[in-house]
Amino acid sequence: MSIRLTRPLRAYALAAVVLGLGAATILPSEVEARTLRGGGSMSLGELRGELVEIGVPVPTGATIARGVSRLAEEAERKRTRFPVAGEFNWGQSGARFGAGRSGHVHEGQDVFAPTGTPLLSVADGVVLETGDDGGRGNYVAIFDPAARRTYFYLHMVEPSRVPAGRRVRAGQPVGGVGCTGSCFGEHLHFEVRRGRDTAGPAEDPLPLLRRWADLAGAGPTLPPGKS
Ligand SMILES: [Zn+2]
Numbered sequence: 001m002s003i004r005l006t007r008p009l010r011a012y013a014l015a016a017v018v019l020g021l022g023a024a025t026i027l028p029s030e031v032e033a034r035t036l037r038g039g040g041s042m043s044l045g046e047l048r049g050e051l052v053e054i055g056v057p058v059p060t061g062a063t064i065a066r067g068v069s070r071l072a073e074e075a076e077r078k079r080t081r082f083p084v085a086g087e088f089n090w091g092q093s094g095a096r097f098g099a100g101r102s103g104h105v106h107e108g109q110d111v112f113a114p115t116g117t118p119l120l121s122v123a124d125g126v127v128l129e130t131g132d133d134g135g136r137g138n139y140v141a142i143f144d145p146a147a148r149r150t151y152f153y154l155h156m157v158e159p160s161r162v163p164a165g166r167r168v169r170a171g172q173p174v175g176g177v178g179c180t181g182s183c184f185g186e187h188l189h190f191e192v193r194r195g196r197d198t199a200g201p202a203e204d205p206l207p208l209l210r211r212w213a214d215l216a217g218a219g220p221t222l223p224p225g226k227s
Contacts, residue, residue: 073215076215079124079170080122080123080212081170082120082212082215083188084177085118085120087113087117087222088112089113089223091224092224095109095110095112096109096206097203107191108191108192109206109209110187110188111190111209112186112187113222114177115177115178116178117176118173119188120171120173121142122151122170123142123144124146124168124169125151125167126142126165126168127142127143127162127164127165128142130162132180132181137154137155137181138175138180139153139155139160140156140175141153143196148194148196149192149193150196151190151191151193153174153190155181155183155186155188156178156180157175157178158175158178160174161174161175190205191205192204
């Protein structure tokens with residue numbers, strides 16, 4: 001009985017090891033992951049040994065790599081969400097990260113969706129800040145400790161549903177799409193900033209958003225609108 005209990009936990013640990021590599025396209029000869037205990041490394045042989053031990057049949061290195069990648073994808077699917085729970089589109093060139101704005105550069109990706117479309121926390125995290133200022137409108141910033149990133153949701157229709165300091169889970173509703181603040185056309189302005197820092201360096205959110213949409217089986221089905 002104790003073995004049955006430990007198997008899924010160890011499988012999950014292996015998935016976490018591979019996720020640490022971002023190894024969706026991992027090659028068998030390249031499997032070398034840091035262990036969860038930190039510092040050490042795990043060779044393909046050791047990984048194979050672990051899988052044999054937990055009862056996974058492992059005839060080839062390629063099979064191991066495929067299985068671990070599937071495991072990693074499933075774990076990723078469980079711990080992330082696409083932030084917009086409804087029909088959306090990516091807008092046009094002006095909606096992209098780095099697009100020109102008067103006096104500054106666009107530091108997020110705009111995701112267009114009807115007002116009131118629920119907005120979900122993309123990961124487990126903690127609310128760093130909420131507010132309602134002139135440009136950002138109703139907004140919430142959530143820190144994701146696993147990824148060491150801070151996510152911003154701007155222009156929400158109403159103030160954040162979760163206060164600063166509150167922990168949130170992936171998929172938890174945090175607000176709704178709106179057009180408060182400096183906004184033309186109802187949309188979510190989504191920002192990704194490095195670290196536990198609402199002013200950390202901004203990164204292009206689009207690759208992450210596309211990945212989360214793929215994992216959720218979601219796609220841009222809303223007819224293109226203004227951006
Ligand atoms: Zn924007």
